[in-house]
Amino acid sequence: MALIxxxxxxxxxxxxxxxxxxxxxxxxxxxxxxxxxxxxRNIRTVIDCEVKDLQALCVLPIENSIEGIxxxxxxxxxxxxxxxxxxxxxxxxxxxxxxLAKTTNINDIKKIISHPQALAQCSSFLHEKFKxxxxxxxxxxxxxxxxxxxxxxxxxAAIANEESARIFNLNVLSSDINDENNNLTRFYILSxxxxxxxxxxxxxxxxxxxxxxxxxxxxxxxxDKYSINxxxxxxxxxxxxxxEYVFFVEIEGYRxxxxxxxxxxxxxxYTEFVKILGSFQVFK
Amino acid sequence: MALIxxxxxxxxxxxxxxxxxxxxxxxxxxxxxxxxxxxxRNIRTVIDCEVKDLQALCVLPIENSIEGIxxxxxxxxxxxxxxxxxxxxxxxxxxxxxxLAKTTNINDIKKIISHPQALAQCSSFLHEKFKxxxxxxxxxxxxxxxxxxxxxxxxxAAIANEESARIFNLNVLSSDINDENNNLTRFYILSxxxxxxxxxxxxxxxxxxxxxxxxxxxxxxxxDKYSINxxxxxxxxxxxxxxEYVFFVEIEGYRxxxxxxxxxxxxxxYTEFVKILGSFQVFK
Numbered sequence: 001m002a003l004i005x006x007x008x009x010x011x012x013x014x015x016x017x018x019x020x021x022x023x024x025x026x027x028x029x030x031x032x033x034x035x036x037x038x039x040x041r042n043i044r045t046v047i048d049c050e051v052k053d054l055q056a057l058c059v060l061p062i063e064n065s066i067e068g069i070x071x072x073x074x075x076x077x078x079x080x081x082x083x084x085x086x087x088x089x090x091x092x093x094x095x096x097x098x099x100l101a102k103t104t105n106i107n108d109i110k111k112i113i114s115h116p117q118a119l120a121q122c123s124s125f126l127h128e129k130f131k132x133x134x135x136x137x138x139x140x141x142x143x144x145x146x147x148x149x150x151x152x153x154x155x156x157a158a159i160a161n162e163e164s165a166r167i168f169n170l171n172v173l174s175s176d177i178n179d180e181n182n183n184l185t186r187f188y189i190l191s192x193x194x195x196x197x198x199x200x201x202x203x204x205x206x207x208x209x210x211x212x213x214x215x216x217x218x219x220x221x222x223x224d225k226y227s228i229n230x231x232x233x234x235x236x237x238x239x240x241x242x243x244e245y246v247f248f249v250e251i252e253g254y255r256x257x258x259x260x261x262x263x264x265x266x267x268x269x270y271t272e273f274v275k276i277l278g279s280f281q282v283f284k
Numbered sequence: 285m286a287l288i289x290x291x292x293x294x295x296x297x298x299x300x301x302x303x304x305x306x307x308x309x310x311x312x313x314x315x316x317x318x319x320x321x322x323x324x325r326n327i328r329t330v331i332d333c334e335v336k337d338l339q340a341l342c343v344l345p346i347e348n349s350i351e352g353i354x355x356x357x358x359x360x361x362x363x364x365x366x367x368x369x370x371x372x373x374x375x376x377x378x379x380x381x382x383x384l385a386k387t388t389n390i391n392d393i394k395k396i397i398s399h400p401q402a403l404a405q406c407s408s409f410l411h412e413k414f415k416x417x418x419x420x421x422x423x424x425x426x427x428x429x430x431x432x433x434x435x436x437x438x439x440x441a442a443i444a445n446e447e448s449a450r451i452f453n454l455n456v457l458s459s460d461i462n463d464e465n466n467n468l469t470r471f472y473i474l475s476x477x478x479x480x481x482x483x484x485x486x487x488x489x490x491x492x493x494x495x496x497x498x499x500x501x502x503x504x505x506x507x508d509k510y511s512i513n514x515x516x517x518x519x520x521x522x523x524x525x526x527x528e529y530v531f532f533v534e535i536e537g538y539r540x541x542x543x544x545x546x547x548x549x550x551x552x553x554y555t556e557f558v559k560i561l562g563s564f565q566v567f568k
């Protein structure tokens with residue numbers, strides 16, 4: 001479907017992570033094969049690898065429907081100086097938390113470990129069924145599953161996904177334990193090469209408004225003037241001065257579309273800077 | 285200065301935390317004495333205590349100049365049903381990270397523990413001086429200091445603040461180790477009673493736009509129409525559907541000010557809901 005071939009693909013590991021699952025889904029949906037799937041320890045190193053490797057793709061989480069924007073991704077994307085590396089695709093993954101253990105008896109469990117976000121997203125379940133259990137935070141859900149699988153203690157359980165259950169050979173004690181049902185994470189696919197263009201394209205850009213009254217309103221009016229739909233808006237601190245922000249938006253259509261081209265050019269006169277992070281298609 | 289008296293004040297503990305320091309600064313600046321200073325384990329329980337306790341103040345972090353909005357605070361404030369509990373004050377605290385240990389020799393240190401945000405904010409320092417040290421994440425900076433003080437291992441150091449050094453009787457091995465200089469956290473003070481009004485008031489409100497093109501722009505134009513300055517804007521996922529957001533803004537002036545009253549009333553016709561979180565003064 002998407003005509004692109006690269007040697008390496010980088011993603012946030014370890015294997016079994018949601019980014020790993022999103023990467024596999026992307027390769028399948030697009031019928032792409034890569035030589036090497038290379039997990040990284042954090043988002044910063046995924047981007048560093050992508051910058052250094054001329055023949056690579058990478059997969060990065062950008063937004064979770066419960067938690068909001070993934071700050072480490074957007075802050076690091078804003079720092080990338082190599083303008084050839086652009087967002088080329090988007091893929092979404094439903095997040096389903098499971099309770100995993102070596103034992104098959106849920107009553108054995110005395111301690112539960114997971115990433116703080118996963119623990120927070122299952123807090124009603126934990127409050128109801130594991131009021132007296134010890135709760136421990138670890139760096140990722142897949143690391144929690146790995147830790148349970150290598151522990152000699154059968155009273156520990158991990159909150160992680162189905163892929164982790166498979167990889168680490170753990171039993172599912174309880175499934176769909178999320179407090180909220182609409183738990184979904186969007187991922188970006190970045191590369192130097194472009195995919196084939198489709199109808200449902202979006203463009204991601206960042207800008208800083210001038211320090212004057214109504215500046216954001218003036219910037220947004222540009223999109224309104226050209227009837228361009230904003231599909232996302234968020235802000236990040238400039239990190240230079242409290243009260244100064246960088247806005248991050250996604251708009252419908254490609255950067256080359258006539259009305260988007262005009263709007264982006266006009267936007268420059270109301271802003272300190274505009275950075276186009278990429279035009280991309282949404283893979284389903 | 286501010287005429288208010290309450291019995292209890294709740295804040296995010298343990299003692300030595302930045303919220304604890306902000307609470308002490310607030311009581312000093314406003315010359316307020318309270319009977320009980322009561323630390324809580326997390327932001328959710330601070331708000332729960334405030335709701336149940338009719339004679340209480342509470343202190344909550346809302347924004348850090350590097351990290352952005354404190355999601356747990358805004359998400360929980362949006363859930364508070366008791367309209368009497370409002371934001372009444374704001375106070376800011378510079379965040380200064382120190383390297384603390386039992387030893388006085390920095391060369392002894394082989395392991396460094398702290399909160400993930402503090403570790404991230406000192407990453408250049410750690411990369412330069414402690415390339416081979418073991419790094420461990422714990423739940424708060426003050427807990428890290430406490431852990432170092434009770435450990436028999438003299439090769440562990442904590443990244444925490446000056447107050448923690450004092451409380452846990454630790455040596456300062458290195459000070460001002462933050463990567464960025466402008467590290468500042470804003471805190472809200474909430475209560476049922478109002479402080480005396482001053483000139484420099486702000487009002488915090490949240491609204492959800494209607495699901496139509498240019499909806500945010502129309503909402504912001506209302507503030508522009510009345511020449512009301514937005515001092516802050518951020519968005520949070522509605523948690524109901526991906527792509528639906530709640531916007532959180534702060535504007536200059538009090539809710540009773542004529543132009544703010546008109547703007548807020550007009551805003552209702554462009555939004556699904558408007559919730560006023562409070563009008564408050566900024567304590568320096």
